[in-house]
Amino acid sequence: MKPWSTYLKGTAKALSAAALIGVAAQSGAVEWDRLLNADKDPNNWLMYHGSFKSWHYSDLSQINTANVKNMRVAWIHTPSANKRGVQSFPIVVDGTLYYTSASGQVWALDGATGEMKWKYQAKLDQERSEGTFYNPYNRGLAVGYGNLYVGTTDGRMIALDMNTGKVVWDKMIMTVEGGNKGFTGAPVVVKDLVVIGSNGGELAGCCGPIFGVDAKTGETRWQFDTIGGDERSKASWGNDSWKTGGGGGWMTGTYDAVTNSIWWGTANPAPDYDWAGEAWKTEGARPGDNLYSSSVVVLNADTGELKSWFQEMPHDAWDFDSAVGEFMLIERGGKRYVMHPNKGGIIFVYDADPSSQPLKVANAYMIGKTFNYIKGVDAKTGQLVGRRELPEGKHKNVCPAIDGAISWNTGSYNPNTGLLYKVGQEWCFDIEVVKADPPPAFSGQTYFGASWTSVHPEGRKAFGHVSARDPLTGKIKWEKEYKYPPLASLLSTKGNLVFVPGADGIFEALDARSGAKLWQHNNGIGHHGGVISYTAKGKQYVAVVSGWGSHVSGNYCPLFGEPFCAMPTDAGQLLVFALP
Amino acid sequence: MLFRLKSATAALCMTAAFALALPAWVNAAEETTGNAPAAAAPDKPVDAEAQAKRMKNARVGFGNNCGRCHENFGLHAGPGPKLAGIKLNKEQVVTTIANGRNAMPSFKKTLTPEQIDMYADYILSLKDAE
Numbered sequence: 204m205k206p207w208s209t210y211l212k213g214t215a216k217a218l219s220a221a222a223l224i225g226v227a228a229q230s231g232a233v234e235w236d237r238l239l240n241a242d243k244d245p246n247n248w249l250m251y252h253g254s255f256k257s258w259h260y261s262d263l264s265q266i267n268t269a270n271v272k273n274m275r276v277a278w279i280h281t282p283s284a285n286k287r288g289v290q291s292f293p294i295v296v297d298g299t300l301y302y303t304s305a306s307g308q309v310w311a312l313d314g315a316t317g318e319m320k321w322k323y324q325a326k327l328d329q330e331r332s333e334g335t336f337y338n339p340y341n342r343g344l345a346v347g348y349g350n351l352y353v354g355t356t357d358g359r360m361i362a363l364d365m366n367t368g369k370v371v372w373d374k375m376i377m378t379v380e381g382g383n384k385g386f387t388g389a390p391v392v393v394k395d396l397v398v399i400g401s402n403g404g405e406l407a408g409c410c411g412p413i414f415g416v417d418a419k420t421g422e423t424r425w426q427f428d429t430i431g432g433d434e435r436s437k438a439s440w441g442n443d444s445w446k447t448g449g450g451g452g453w454m455t456g457t458y459d460a461v462t463n464s465i466w467w468g469t470a471n472p473a474p475d476y477d478w479a480g481e482a483w484k485t486e487g488a489r490p491g492d493n494l495y496s497s498s499v500v501v502l503n504a505d506t507g508e509l510k511s512w513f514q515e516m517p518h519d520a521w522d523f524d525s526a527v528g529e530f531m532l533i534e535r536g537g538k539r540y541v542m543h544p545n546k547g548g549i550i551f552v553y554d555a556d557p558s559s560q561p562l563k564v565a566n567a568y569m570i571g572k573t574f575n576y577i578k579g580v581d582a583k584t585g586q587l588v589g590r591r592e593l594p595e596g597k598h599k600n601v602c603p604a605i606d607g608a609i610s611w612n613t614g615s616y617n618p619n620t621g622l623l624y625k626v627g628q629e630w631c632f633d634i635e636v637v638k639a640d641p642p643p644a645f646s647g648q649t650y651f652g653a654s655w656t657s658v659h660p661e662g663r664k665a666f667g668h669v670s671a672r673d674p675l676t677g678k679i680k681w682e683k684e685y686k687y688p689p690l691a692s693l694l695s696t697k698g699n700l701v702f703v704p705g706a707d708g709i710f711e712a713l714d715a716r717s718g719a720k721l722w723q724h725n726n727g728i729g730h731h732g733g734v735i736s737y738t739a740k741g742k743q744y745v746a747v748v749s750g751w752g753s754h755v756s757g758n759y760c761p762l763f764g765e766p767f768c769a770m771p772t773d774a775g776q777l778l779v780f781a782l783p
Numbered sequence: 784m785l786f787r788l789k790s791a792t793a794a795l796c797m798t799a800a801f802a803l804a805l806p807a808w809v810n811a812a813e814e815t816t817g818n819a820p821a822a823a824a825p826d827k828p829v830d831a832e833a834q835a836k837r838m839k840n841a842r843v844g845f846g847n848n849c850g851r852c853h854e855n856f857g858l859h860a861g862p863g864p865k866l867a868g869i870k871l872n873k874e875q876v877v878t879t880i881a882n883g884r885n886a887m888p889s890f891k892k893t894l895t896p897e898q899i900d901m902y903a904d905y906i907l908s909l910k911d912a913e
Contacts (some may be wrong), residue, residue: 287886333890405851406893474847594900605851635856639847648893652852752886757852757862772886 288750354386400452411450480594750775
């Protein structure tokens with residue numbers, strides 16, 4: 204690990220890039236310097252993960268443990284398209300809140316009152332959008348240089364004037380050969396680029412690209428193919444199976460200015476389940492490790508070139524993507540670390556220095572409880588221990604199920620308590636892996652390789668938990684169990700609060716130090732989106748999106764019954780709370 | 784291709800019949816996926832052994848393509864509904880697979896007409912045991 208001083212050059216280089224962009228400042232405009240320092244700007248929420256530290260933490264404390272019991276609904280906004288619920292993270296800039304809802308909608312609202320400023324409706328290629336497995340939801344926006352940036356389910360990126368909602372540019376980014384892929388994840392602005400990853404883990408057809416797009420013009424400046432993009436990757440897919448291999452990077456990564464690196468998580472290989480079983484190194488649908496699926500990749504922010512990687516699930520046999528979640532940059536004892544969760548319920552802690560290939564693992568620990576797909580993870584190397592392969596045939600009570608012990612919702616790190624708050628979910632499945640004919644290369648055909656039934660863990664009902672723990676060691680400070688596993692992101696604040704949007708519609712605030720429940724409000728429908736805090740006219744607000752209908756939420760009716768069987772999947776809102 | 788065509792004439796007849804039912808998306812699938820050539824209509828086996836083999840293939844293919852939502856090969860509800868005992872006719876099932884429904888995506892660009900036809904037969908063959 205290099206000392207901090209060594210990195211100052213890199214930071215200065217990153218800062219100077221802002222000057223090159225040359226976009227005139229305007230009211231509400233967000234220049235690079237402001238994005239780079241978003242962690243010091245608690246009045247706004249400037250990117251999906253809050254800041255490049257990805258802490259999902261608010262340094263606001265008007266609302267705190269002493270007065271949160273008085274918190275009330277300040278205003279509500281109901282979008283006109285909300286199939287599969289609202290799944291996005293709002294962004295707030297100088298009192299204006301922006302958010303996306305389903306089917307290409309973008310909203311600009313007054314952050315204090317909810318009054319609508321403008322609405323944008325993208326004209327989507329409905330045939331392509333509706334032909335994808337990942338439709339019609341959208342998980343958020345990026346802001347920079349007077350624009351908002353949003354990806355679409357038909358593979359475009361659109362820049363909107365943040366003051367008017369008018370289109371600045373609208374570019375087809377992801378052309379496809381045959382298959383249906385696009386964007387559902389939020390982009391992130393990195394210097395003069397907008398970076399976004401494609402969906403497609405289950406869809407046969409390479410190459411699961413991540414794009415660096417010129418923020419001013421919309422031209423693609425670089426493309427990193429998560430599978431089949433280099434010889435190392437191709438060599439790890441026997442029989443050229445990378446051509447039907449899935450991949451992608453469907454959630455939002457982050458940027459580390461110290462090393463000028465983009466950290467991004469990648470999706471699972473296709474088929475999700477490989478009939479080869481123990482013989483996967485030489486046989487099966489995709490013989491080999493299948494780089495860089497279910498991996499963390501570190502890219503040069505200017506060129507998209509691969510600096511380093513770590514494959515969290517070599518030859519992923521369980522659909523435990525690395526695309527989920529956040530890359531939390533944490534410094535301790537003069538060393539810099541990157542914390543990243545994997546769907547398999549493992550928290551990987553990396554050395555933030557990407558100069559070694561693969562990345563150095565500082566620690567790895569499980570937050571899942573009922574897992575049996577592995578016996579554990581080697582804390583020193585990050586390697587899986589005691590894999591349970593799933594060859595062709597039937598397998599009972601495999602845990603966790605495809606949905607993972609960690610879903611795509613983000614955790615939160617609070618620098619005041621020094622704790623990581625993270626959701627875990629616990630259910631399993633009975634699965635039958637099939638030996639299906641490979642679909643045509645690049646076809647975009649769904650390619651799961653199995654069917655299954657979600658079941659409860661042996662000896663008890665499915666459940667969830669929110670834990671508070673040291674992010675680097677994994678040592679638990681407190682843990683709260685939930686009858687219904689939360690599927691939404693978490694927020695912690697300087698007011699020593701942790702906000703948990705529940706699956707059953709209950710939105711609650713916990714004491715960040717003890718886990719004690721201090722407040723709750725029934726939002727009337729489940730949550731599986733974002734939660735943020737900001738100020739407008741000097742007053743603190745907490746905003747959360749609601750709505751139900753994601754793929755993972757589809758398990759709740761068969762597992763738990765009501766209230767989930769009756770819960771609509773075409774409703775959702777933005778709810779904003781404040782003190783009276 | 785799962786089934787070999789007995790003759791070009793038969794193939795053309797089947798293609799024409801299928802195209803009459805769903806001309807727009809058949810054409811779209813042919814143009815887009817490149818894996819549904821004009822002479823690729825289903826050549827339905829008539830004897831029991833061939834039918835059983837076809838349903839076995841259909842089950843594997845259905846599980847592979849659709850089993851994420853329609854759990855346990857369509858026998859169990861998951862993110863998508865249980866399909867065993869579904870109250871739809873063949874044409875309605877084919878149309879639903881092709882065009883999607885509610886949260887279900889459209890499959891007309893990624894599955895061949897042959898696959899869709901076979902999966903429709905498979906779905907309608909499922910017995911509602913629950």
